[in-house]
Amino acid sequence: MAAPTLVAQEDLSSAPLTVRVDSARHEVVLTAGPFDLPSMAGHGHDPSMMAEYTQRFEWPVEAMGRGFTLELRDASGQKVSQRVLHHLQIANNSRRQLLLPLRERVMAIGRETRNIMLPNTIGMPLARGSRMRLNIMWHNETPRDVQGVTATLRIRYSPANLLPAPTTVLPMSIDLADAQGKTNTFTIPPGGLRATREFIMPVDGRLLGASGHMHDWGQSVALEDVSTGKTVLSITTTLDSVGRIRNMPVKLYGIAGRGIRLHAGRHYRLVATYLNPTGEPLEGGMAHLNAILAPSDLRQWPALADQAVAYVDDGAPAAGEATPHSH
Ligand SMILES: [Cu+2]
Structure with missing residues (x-):
């Protein structure tokens, strides 16, 4: 479907991903890693200096998603700054986006994103068995190399039978x-x-x-x-x-x-x-x-096979046609 948006220098996809359900806390817990992330400080945002990680998994529980917390720890268990991350995304191959015939982006976390949690009166329907894809772009902009980084993403959910039913x-x-x-x-x-x-x-x-x-x-x-x-x-x-x-x-x-x-x-x-x-x-x-x-x-909501595009123009200009903006 979507063309890759960035071409990374390195592919780290051989690192394992585990998916488990913590039913007491109503969390789906994804654990990925370990990753060794050399410092790229001074290399700006050059995508060729990034390392990519991609894994597919099946969503394990009938749920209404509410939010997530992301924690990064190094080999010694110390917390690691989110500044080693360019982005983390979860795409849902079982539903399309509203505006484009591309798979749904369930969540997208950038280095600037804080943990997000919705009240339990709101939820995103996530059907058991949905085909998900985790994609992480690593880009360590800190001055230090970090070794053995594990990413733990806890996705909080309400059970699908919660009453009163959350707003979808x-x-x-x-x-x-x-x-x-x-x-x-x-x-x-x-x-x-x-x-x-x-x-x-x-x-x-x-x-x-x-x-x-x-x-x-x-x-x-x-x-x-x-x-x-x-x-x-x-x-x-x-x-x-x-x-x-x-x-x-x-x-x-x-x-x-x-x-x-x-x-x-x-x-x-x-x-x-x-x-x-x-x-x-x-x-x-x-x-x-x-x-x-x-x-x-x-x-x-447009069905998965619906190819309709809601945009009426191409958006951002290609290099060279940009409108300068003064401030
Ligand atoms: Cu980005």
């Missing part, structure tokens, strides 16, 4: 560049970038939460209603002096309120901004808005 949510990923058969990264010219991508919402639903994924110097992702020009939601990062993301806010809209209503057939626009004070083009930019959507009617 599915992930909705809006990507500035993702498309079949092309890379989902782009170049940020000196001075920065403001780029947009429009889509027509395929279903009615309420957004209950949202966060973003960007690379160094990523400033904001926002969603606008094209017909009214109004900003539906906006997420702004906190950057340090060398452009690393120190905080990527996670916003929840469905806890106190009823969420943000999105309408089927309506036109929306993703707007992403990057800074780039380096004086050089920055390769390998990414901008995703990752949300959880409570669809009004789950049966309207």
Whole structure:
């Protein structure tokens, strides 16, 4: 299905993955590793300096997923900074994305992502036997080599028969560049970038939460209603002096309120901004808005075989056509 988005220098996929169910704590526990991760400090975000790990597994329990905690430990049991991680993703081959005919991204964790836990009134249906794929891109940006790193991902769930039944949510990923058969990264010219991508919402639903994924110097992702020009939601990062993301806010809209209503057939626009004070083009930019959507009617969700694409343009410009953005 999707073309690989990054080509890593090294393949670490021979390391084992174990999957177990901790039914007392209502957690599916994935343990991957060990991995030896030499320091790549000073090599920026060059994908050729990354190491990739991919494993397939079957989802083991009938569940409503609520969130996760990720813990990295080295061979001596010491906690390891998430700065050795570029991203960790779980894709579900048994369901497609809302906007693209690609497999669902159940979760995506970047180095900037904090642990996420939804209240037990909300859950993502995960059927036992669903075909999952774990993908980790390692990129140790710390100055030290770390040996024997084990990643433990605990995915919390509510049992599928919990009463009252939780509100059903599915992930909705809006990507500035993702498309079949092309890379989902782009170049940020000196001075920065403001780029947009429009889509027509395929279903009615309420957004209950949202966060973003960007690379160094990523400033904001926002969603606008094209017909009214109004900003539906906006997420702004906190950057340090060398452009690393120190905080990527996670916003929840469905806890106190009823969420943000999105309408089927309506036109929306993703707007992403990057800074780039380096004086050089920055390769390998990414901008995703990752949300959880409570669809009004789950049966309207596009079926796995449905090839419809909801985007109406290609999004981020290819290198050279970018619109510089002043600040
Ligand atoms: Cu990325």
